Amino acid sequence: MSAKTHEPNPRRVRAGRLNQLKCKGFTPEGRQRLREAALRNKPWQHSTGPRTPEGKARSGLNGRHLQVQPVSKADIERKVAEVNQLLKGMAACRALVSGGA
Numbered sequence: 063m064s065a066k067t068h069e070p071n072p073r074r075v076r077a078g079r080l081n082q083l084k085c086k087g088f089t090p091e092g093r094q095r096l097r098e099a100a101l102r103n104k105p106w107q108h109s110t111g112p113r114t115p116e117g118k119a120r121s122g123l124n125g126r127h128l129q130v131q132p133v134s135k136a137d138i139e140r141k142v143a144e145v146n147q148l149l150k151g152m153a154a155c156r157a158l159v160s161g162g163a
Contacts, residue, residue, distance in 0.1 A: 088096070112118045126134070 112121045
C-alpha cells in the first residue's frame with residue numbers, strides 16, 4: 063500500500079473561498095438573537111463534560127496536537143514545582159538531622 067499525496071480539488075477550493083467571502087460575521091440583531099436563545103436554553107446547565115476517569119484523561123489531552131514542542135509549558139512548570147517540593151523536603155530533613163546531632 064503506497065501513500066498517496068493529497069491534491070485538493072480546485073473546484074472545491076474555489077467554492078470554499080467563495081463561501082468564505084459570503085460570510086460577513088454577525089449583525090448586532092443576529093448576535094442579540096443568539097444571546098437571547100442562549101439565555102433561554104441555558105446550555106451550560108446541561109453540559110456535563112467527561113464523567114469517567116478515562117474520559118477525563120482523554121479530554122485532558124485536548125490541544126496536545128497543536129503544541130509545537132514535545133513537552134508543554136504546563137508540564138515543565140509542574141515538573142519544576144515537584145523538584146522544588148522535593149528540595150524543600152530535603153532541606154527540612156537536613157535541618158532535623160543537623161539540629162538533632
